[in-house]
Amino acid sequence: MTSWTPGWGDFPEALLEFWTERHLHTLTTLRPDGRPHVVPVGVTLDHERQCAWVITRGGSRKVRNLLAAGDAGGQVATCAVDGGRWSTLEGTGVVVHDPESVARACERYAARYRTPSPNPERVAIRITVDRFVGSAGLF
Template identity: 60%
Template sequence: MTNQRDPGAPDEPYLTFWRERHLCTLTTPRPDGSPHVVPVGVTYDPERRLARVIADRASRKVRNVLAAGPDGARVAVCQVDGRRWATLEGRATVSEDPERVAEAVRRYAERYGRTPRPNPTRAVIEIALTRAMGQG
């Protein structure tokens, strides 16, 4: 992989890496501007130029995105496997729409091989992708 790529048209090795089961990190800005980094599951939808993270709506990561205002927060998701790494960047917003949450859960189950436990307060962080990088 080369470093920079189009998040809407990844090459096959990059897309394959994002389909493998890997723990990822999500970096969101706290209200004071400092970075908040947490482990998450991420799904990548290049056709929609979108990455998704399911979360409880009371979580710090959701609160950080909401605190950024209606335009969302600039965030990054990353995964690493030895020398291979991939990062997706973009503007995150939060949705509690049941259909969007269900789609995020479906994609999570597909990538990670398990359906997350039911959670009536689940939301989805949707990241409108502006940049993709990686090497491996």
């Protein structure tokens, strides 16, 4: 296992490739009682804004967990595995509702996965990345 703290201008090529390939991820948030909540999601990197995005429904458990953590957001981890390659992104997730941020998250999602279907309850989780960990070949 290797770790890397983002220097967005010198992103390791193999890590960038992994994070642009189509992989499903798990997202871990913490419930108010401290227990982990792990669900499958699509995650996208946004180099221009130096963050990662998850789109979801406003009433989801992951959203409620992050809102319960307060205005500063809560600690999150998202992980994908592809054979012997894997990577986890660790950081702070904040729920955003503003149309511009939600649209940006949907654009990034569409670029990696597919165009999401309309959802009037959609919000986005913006993740400020603290570090990446993963298999040694990605760094």
